[in-house]
Amino acid sequence: MQSHKIISSEDARRKYGLRVIGVLAVLIVMMFLISVNTGYIRLTPLELLDTLVGKGTEKQELILFQFRLPRIVISLLIGTALAVSGAVMQGVFRNDLADPGILGINAGAGLMVMLLISFYPTTSAAPVYLLPVVAFAGAACTAALIYSLAYKRHQGISPIRLLLTGVAVAAGMSAAMIVLTLRLDPDKYQFVATWLAGSIWGTSWKFVLSLLPWIVILLPYVIYKARVMNVLNLGEQTATGLGANVNREQFRLLAAAVGLAASSVAVSGGIGFVGLVGPHLARRLVGPKHQLMLPASALIGALLVIAADTIGRRILQPSEIPTGIVVAVIGAPYFLYLLARTKS
Amino acid sequence: MNQQAVSGSGLDEKAKPLKLRSRPWAATLILIGGLIALALGIAISVSFGAADIKLSVVWTAVFHFNPDITEHQIIRELRLPRVLGGVMVGAGLAVAGAIMQGMTRNPLADSGLMGINSGAGFALAVCFAFFPGLPFMYLILYSFVGAGAGAGIVYGVGSLAKGGLTPARLVLAGAALSALLSALSEGIALYFRIGQDLAFWYAGGLAGTKWFQLQIMSPWVIAAILGAIVLSRSITMLSLGEDIAKGLGQRTGLVKLAGTLIVLILAGASVAVVGAVGFVGLIIPHLTRYLVGVDYRWIIPCSAVLGALLVVGGDLTARMINPPHETPVGAIIALIGVPFFLYLARKERREL
Numbered sequence: 001m002q003s004h005k006i007i008s009s010e011d012a013r014r015k016y017g018l019r020v021i022g023v024l025a026v027l028i029v030m031m032f033l034i035s036v037n038t039g040y041i042r043l044t045p046l047e048l049l050d051t052l053v054g055k056g057t058e059k060q061e062l063i064l065f066q067f068r069l070p071r072i073v074i075s076l077l078i079g080t081a082l083a084v085s086g087a088v089m090q091g092v093f094r095n096d097l098a099d100p101g102i103l104g105i106n107a108g109a110g111l112m113v114m115l116l117i118s119f120y121p122t123t124s125a126a127p128v129y130l131l132p133v134v135a136f137a138g139a140a141c142t143a144a145l146i147y148s149l150a151y152k153r154h155q156g157i158s159p160i161r162l163l164l165t166g167v168a169v170a171a172g173m174s175a176a177m178i179v180l181t182l183r184l185d186p187d188k189y190q191f192v193a194t195w196l197a198g199s200i201w202g203t204s205w206k207f208v209l210s211l212l213p214w215i216v217i218l219l220p221y222v223i224y225k226a227r228v229m230n231v232l233n234l235g236e237q238t239a240t241g242l243g244a245n246v247n248r249e250q251f252r253l254l255a256a257a258v259g260l261a262a263s264s265v266a267v268s269g270g271i272g273f274v275g276l277v278g279p280h281l282a283r284r285l286v287g288p289k290h291q292l293m294l295p296a297s298a299l300i301g302a303l304l305v306i307a308a309d310t311i312g313r314r315i316l317q318p319s320e321i322p323t324g325i326v327v328a329v330i331g332a333p334y335f336l337y338l339l340a341r342t343k344s
Numbered sequence: 345m346n347q348q349a350v351s352g353s354g355l356d357e358k359a360k361p362l363k364l365r366s367r368p369w370a371a372t373l374i375l376i377g378g379l380i381a382l383a384l385g386i387a388i389s390v391s392f393g394a395a396d397i398k399l400s401v402v403w404t405a406v407f408h409f410n411p412d413i414t415e416h417q418i419i420r421e422l423r424l425p426r427v428l429g430g431v432m433v434g435a436g437l438a439v440a441g442a443i444m445q446g447m448t449r450n451p452l453a454d455s456g457l458m459g460i461n462s463g464a465g466f467a468l469a470v471c472f473a474f475f476p477g478l479p480f481m482y483l484i485l486y487s488f489v490g491a492g493a494g495a496g497i498v499y500g501v502g503s504l505a506k507g508g509l510t511p512a513r514l515v516l517a518g519a520a521l522s523a524l525l526s527a528l529s530e531g532i533a534l535y536f537r538i539g540q541d542l543a544f545w546y547a548g549g550l551a552g553t554k555w556f557q558l559q560i561m562s563p564w565v566i567a568a569i570l571g572a573i574v575l576s577r578s579i580t581m582l583s584l585g586e587d588i589a590k591g592l593g594q595r596t597g598l599v600k601l602a603g604t605l606i607v608l609i610l611a612g613a614s615v616a617v618v619g620a621v622g623f624v625g626l627i628i629p630h631l632t633r634y635l636v637g638v639d640y641r642w643i644i645p646c647s648a649v650l651g652a653l654l655v656v657g658g659d660l661t662a663r664m665i666n667p668p669h670e671t672p673v674g675a676i677i678a679l680i681g682v683p684f685f686l687y688l689a690r691k692e693r694r695e696l
Contacts (some may be wrong), residue, residue: 097516112520136466149686160512164452167519171622171680178675179665272523321534325527332524336497339517 014164015298017286026300028076031303032325033070035310036284070205075323076302077211078264079274084222085264087273087282087294088257091252093230096157096280096342097335100261100271102163104170109135109265111173114180114266131266139262142221143254146167167197202249207267214263218256219298225253226290233288270323274301275330280338357615370635378649382431385656388639389427390419391486392660419607421555429553429561430659430673431652432667433618436565436610438651439572441625441648446583449605451688452511452534455491455611456622462529463494464615469529473536480616481560488612494607497521505577550618550659551670561613569648575602583640621674630688638667654680 005072007252041063043051051060082100100106112134150157150165231239237295238244239321261275308326315321351529356478380649391397397415405416406424437455455461467490471478478486501517502510572579578599581589589596614621628651629643636642655673662671 010416102519110455148458149690152690161689164512165517165686166514168685168689171678171685173683175678179671179679213495321531325531325534328523329531332520332527334521336501336524339513339520340501342505 007303012293013287017289017292020077021292021296021299022251024296024303028299028306029304031306031310032072035075035306036068037212038310038313039068040137044282060269061299063179066204070208072306073208073307074211074267075306077215078268078271078280079290079301079303079305080219080298081211081264081301082298083269083278083282083304084219085257085260086301087279087290087297088253088260089220089275090279091233091290092257093157093159094235094242095162097163097276099273100257100265100268101164101274101275102335103143104146104173105139105166105258105261106265106270106272106332107170108145108171109139109262110270111177111180112138113266114177118180121250128206130216132210132263135262135266136259138179139258140255142173143258144170150187152236162282211263211267213231214259218259222256222260223291223294225249225256226294229253229290229294233290267273267321269322269324271305271327273327274304276305276338277331278332280334347684361515366637366639366642367635368642370637370638371646374635374646375387375466375649378646378653381654382649382653385653385660386427386431389430389656389660390423391598392663397506403438425555425558426550426659427656428558429550429617430655431575432558432562432565433550433621434624434652434655435569435648437624437649438628438632438646438647438654439569439622440607440610440614441646442640443572443575443579443603443607443686444625445629446579446640446643447600448514449583449585450514451512452626452685454623454626455607456625457515458518459481459494459498459525460491460608460611461615461622463497463526464488464491464612465619466494466525466529468616469532471609473532480557484560484564484613484616487616490606491608491615494525494577495604542599550655550673555616557617559690561617564613565608568606568613569644571602571606572644574607575642576644578639579644580638583638619672619674621655621677623677623685624654626680626688627684628654630684644659 033045033048042057043060047056047060048064050056051064054061056064058079086099089103090096106327107341114129115131141285146162146165146169149169150162152161157253168275202336228244230245231242231244232249232253234242236246250340263270278294278297278301281300284298285300288294305323308330309323311325312321312323349356352369364407385397386452387402389400397419400420400421403417405408405413405419409420410416441454444455445451458570464487467486468483471483475482498514498517501521503511578589578594581592581594582596582599586596589599611625628647632643632647632650636646654677658676661672662673662676665671666675
């Protein structure tokens, strides 16, 4: 990791990092305002304020509170969860290219969600609060599967083998999913197809509520573990020497990362690349220290998803482009660029 | 003749010297047995389906065609082109994979993993959206161009990196590029509302194969496979390593160029007819090498036969799993291919 600027003292570095985080927060607020205004009906900033404090017309209230706000809040939460999940995975595996999408974790969560949905007569009948739980079960099983497949005696886990295994497992899961989806009736099939492409479909407050506990619990936990992650970054032996219980910490952090990824997959399908791009940009902006890097990743992820969602809704008014597609168009070239830069 | 195996990922201290053997008898057996099995597979495939048709009827439909009989119509217009398309595609993708693995000495090389299939697919999505009703001939040509562009990007990204084009890097670049291109194709499909036809086609379906497509595609595929057989001796040399090939007096650049061209033609034509079927080009060459040894003069024809068998069998399975619904054949083959890929990724040594 090279820092883009050499800053002499730790203190100055932290101040700079906090400033970056502040700027990101401002950008998110701006994006939020643009996003609230994206759609069929425009609201002037004044109307928006009026509606927010409860003085708007009934129509404005309906649009804002029932349609746009939940969607925006969900985008922000998903972006946060995916980016932090990616940051943790990159830290634990010490691999710059790790990301819940590439590693197949998202695919595993998606498969389980799809199975759950196919048991119910309509997509809306499925119990919302079960979705993240089921997704977590799927993601955890997938993570365990990938880990055990990539593990070799006397060698442990090699980063590149882990990625290859993840790619393969993701391909298998998608194939299984295709085989299963075709048994569904046409409207369910349509739903699953767009969902797989990563469209934010859970756009009501109940989805926000089902997602929130996961993030409220896991995100602070991971940030609280920032120090441990810094130590883990020094390598296994050094970390052990410094008194960290490496295996236990790795396991806990990974479980948190899987939980974050799974809960967001449950409401948004497979949005890839957020977990890859977020942490990378964060590292370039505020350096590798996790105390700053994790919050910065969270904000960048949130910004990325809300921006992608807004762009998707802006460009193609009637046919909404799934957010995942917009993110992939931004994220995949970046991944290729990273791949061309990193050494074998 | 012994050759020290070069380890692809990490140093393997205990690399055994691997014996380079060729088994012409086994190969001949596979060719004959495979062709018989293929004939059987075609027969079963034509008579099985939503309406079961007796084999005797199939026989008369093919050799004494009577347009007034519905069953004859079904066989002529739907099932025969479909199964022949499967044979073409299977043979084409397997040979493309064999050439790629031989030339690059990379055990994970496969047109599906290297972004070639998704490049061709993206070109087709663009064609469907912007030039609806293009003649099929042009579709095939554009999918060659797309295949070439996809291969170029993956190859370029892989080669730019320090440490060169390792197998793993190739796969990752291919995965990222496939993600990008399929996202773009999907975006185009949604915007232009061509999603339904594109989606099924993308997952690899033989259902829509038509005679005229076969007419346009088969000369390309047959010529490319014959070209591969002509090249096969040079590919065997290349598979020993570029230096050895050069030492034996081969013009490696020329061989590589010809080989790449053949791969692009085979992959492009296959994708244009059935969509992105992955893993055929990965599994079959490995299986063939295991059975017939390391001589590409045998590997290429045997790969063609076995690849055709795999796709015809996969298509048959895809139709029987959940009738009357069709399951994309690509998904079925991926389910077979993934465990195999995992096994390869775990193996340390290269055996090519």
